[in-house]
Amino acid sequence: MPNRSQTLFAAAKNVIPGGVNSPVRAFRNVDGEPFFVDHAEGCRIRDVDGKEMIDYVGTWGPAILGHAPAAVREAIVSTAQHGVSFGIPNPLEVEIAEKIVEWVPSVEKVRMVNSGTEATMTAIRLARGYTGRDLIIKFQGCYHGHVDSLLVSAGSGALTHGKPDSAGIPKDFAALTLSLPFNDEAAVRDAFLKYPDRIAAVILEPIPANAGLIFPRPGYLAFLREITRQHDSILIFDEVMTGFRLAKGGVQEITGVIPDLTAMGKVIGGGLPVGAFGGKAEIMNHLAPLGPVYQAGTLSGNPLAMAAGLAQLRELERLDGYRKLEAAGAQFEETTRAALKKAGKNYTLHRVGSMFCLFFTEAPIFSVEDVKKADFAAFNRFFWACLERGVYFAPSQYEAGFISLAHDEEAIARTAEVVAECLQA
Numbered sequence: 353m354p355n356r357s358q359t360l361f362a363a364a365k366n367v368i369p370g371g372v373n374s375p376v377r378a379f380r381n382v383d384g385e386p387f388f389v390d391h392a393e394g395c396r397i398r399d400v401d402g403k404e405m406i407d408y409v410g411t412w413g414p415a416i417l418g419h420a421p422a423a424v425r426e427a428i429v430s431t432a433q434h435g436v437s438f439g440i441p442n443p444l445e446v447e448i449a450e451k452i453v454e455w456v457p458s459v460e461k462v463r464m465v466n467s468g469t470e471a472t473m474t475a476i477r478l479a480r481g482y483t484g485r486d487l488i489i490k491f492q493g494c495y496h497g498h499v500d501s502l503l504v505s506a507g508s509g510a511l512t513h514g515k516p517d518s519a520g521i522p523k524d525f526a527a528l529t530l531s532l533p534f535n536d537e538a539a540v541r542d543a544f545l546k547y548p549d550r551i552a553a554v555i556l557e558p559i560p561a562n563a564g565l566i567f568p569r570p571g572y573l574a575f576l577r578e579i580t581r582q583h584d585s586i587l588i589f590d591e592v593m594t595g596f597r598l599a600k601g602g603v604q605e606i607t608g609v610i611p612d613l614t615a616m617g618k619v620i621g622g623g624l625p626v627g628a629f630g631g632k633a634e635i636m637n638h639l640a641p642l643g644p645v646y647q648a649g650t651l652s653g654n655p656l657a658m659a660a661g662l663a664q665l666r667e668l669e670r671l672d673g674y675r676k677l678e679a680a681g682a683q684f685e686e687t688t689r690a691a692l693k694k695a696g697k698n699y700t701l702h703r704v705g706s707m708f709c710l711f712f713t714e715a716p717i718f719s720v721e722d723v724k725k726a727d728f729a730a731f732n733r734f735f736w737a738c739l740e741r742g743v744y745f746a747p748s749q750y751e752a753g754f755i756s757l758a759h760d761e762e763a764i765a766r767t768a769e770v771v772a773e774c775l776q777a
């Protein structure tokens with residue numbers, strides 16, 4: 353007898369390509385089928401068959417307070433009493449813009465969109481429109497959403513399916529994207545030597561989190577800041593994942609390296625579909641209606657989405673969230689390292705704040721090429737063994753994990769027990 357998830361997935365496959373609305377959800381990388389969720393609250397999710405799991409995916413990043421926090425739920429419900437969409441300015445748009453400008457060092461002006469993909473797509477268009485140049489540099493393993501010119505050597509979903517480039521993207525588009533190895537200064541220097549005044553922008557995840565979790569080498573971000581400045585290129589930080597997750601102002605606050613433009617998303621929407629991009633006013637003023645770079649959105653600045661995002665940001669502040677997330681992350685790292693030791697494994701564990709990745713290799717990780725050397729079969733066995741015991745990690749070695757404010761000491765301690773057992777699987 354198939355269970356309810358299996359029955360639903362069979363039905364989904366008849367009417368939705370692959371049964372999912374986003375490819376990683378299909379669990380293909382771990383050779384299985386997804387479960388369907390009935391309920392998510394705090395650090396736990398329950399599937400439609402009644403199985404409960406401690407969740408380290410957190411809806412792929414947004415659920416930083418845990419699932420369905422009361423403050424966010426209440427904000428959505430009370431805002432909905434006034435209407436659910438206006439298509440004309442509403443006060444919440446001003447409030448969230450002011451908050452973002454206050455929190456994110458590079459942002460003087462910001463525009464709200466509906467996804468991280470829209471944010472990076474428009475940041476690229478704006479950089480090209482502002483500089484009058486066509487070429488962009490991106491880095492292998494960095495994922496910036498499913499934007500045509502950025503789906504070149506992208507991370508997670510694209511990697512997982514063994515197709516770094518998507519069909520349907522004209523070669524001429526991809527030809528405008530220079531895809532370079534991450535953490536390799538010489539490669540960037542060479543590109544600027546070859547095209548000294550043709551590169552509109554350099555875009556990167558300042559801490560890449562879509563090919564595992566990769567750290568920039570010391571000085572690398574400052575180097576990118578310097579070389580883009582020298583060549584009048586726009587430096588774009590894609591902080592869709594790291595923004596509002598690692599600190600109020602993301603990686604730029606932590607490192608002090610300030611980009612020209614920043615793409616945001618995930619945490620900023622409180623679980624509703626929100627993205628944003630912002631930066632220097634001088635550049636942002638090139639957007640319509642002030643300037644020649646067109647961008648628009650029927651649902652952009654949607655009141656429910658703005659209310660959810662604002663409520664989430666305010667809760668983070670009220671609860672001293674970033675300090676607590678660091679403490680929870682530190683506990684997670686310590687107990688996971690102990691579990692690794694107990695299991696006699698010397699795997700590489702990366703952790704920053706509330707983000708982590710356990711690589712099934714002992715080798716150091718500096719680029720996506722290093723991640724590819726991991727033992728994927730061992731990862732798959734580990735993933736399923738953990739899931740069976742009620743711990744849900746992301747279904748791919750190429751994904752980072754997320755801890756939320758709802759992951760209490762007991763949940764993290766229980767996770768470590770499960771990890772120790774499952775490392776032997």
Ligand SMILES: *Cc1c(COP(=O)(O)O)cnc(C)c1O
Binds near residue numbers: 495497557592618627
């Ligand atoms: C998730 C993500 C995106 C895409 O955001 P969507 O909302 O899925 O379109 C872009 N960049 C980074 C770094 C991301 O993690």
